[in-house]
Amino acid sequence: MFSIEHEFDSTVVTLVDEGPKPLQEDVVINSFAECVTIEQLDPRTDTMQKITLSVEQVRDLAAALDLPEGVYQIRETDAQGG
Numbered sequence: 001m002f003s004i005e006h007e008f009d010s011t012v013v014t015l016v017d018e019g020p021k022p023l024q025e026d027v028v029i030n031s032f033a034e035c036v037t038i039e040q041l042d043p044r045t046d047t048m049q050k051i052t053l054s055v056e057q058v059r060d061l062a063a064a065l066d067l068p069e070g071v072y073q074i075r076e077t078d079a080q081g082g
Contacts, residue, residue, distance in 0.1 A: 009033075 001016045015027040025041040036058050038051045053061070063074060 001018050003014045005012045009032060011031045013029040017023040025043060028039045030037045036053045039048050042049050
C-alpha cells in the first residue's frame with residue numbers, strides 16, 4: 001500500500017509494507033526539485049535513517065529496474081541526434 005501527498009515544496013510518497021511478517025517500517029520518499037530523500041525508521045536504534053539521491057541517481061535507479069546485470073551509463077543526446 002502507498003500514499004501520495006503534494007506538499008508546498010515536495011511530493012511525498014509513503015510505502016507501507018503489507019507483505020508477510022515480519023513487516024518492515026514505512027518508507028517515506030520526498031521528491032524535491034533538486035533531490036529525492038528516502039527515510040525509514042530503524043527500530044533497533046529508534047532513529048530515522050535518511051538517504052539523499054540526486055535527480056540523476058533517481059533516473060539511473062528507474063532505468064536499472066528494467067535492465068539485466070551489467071554496468072551502464074545514460075548519455076544525453078541533443079535534439080539533432082548528436
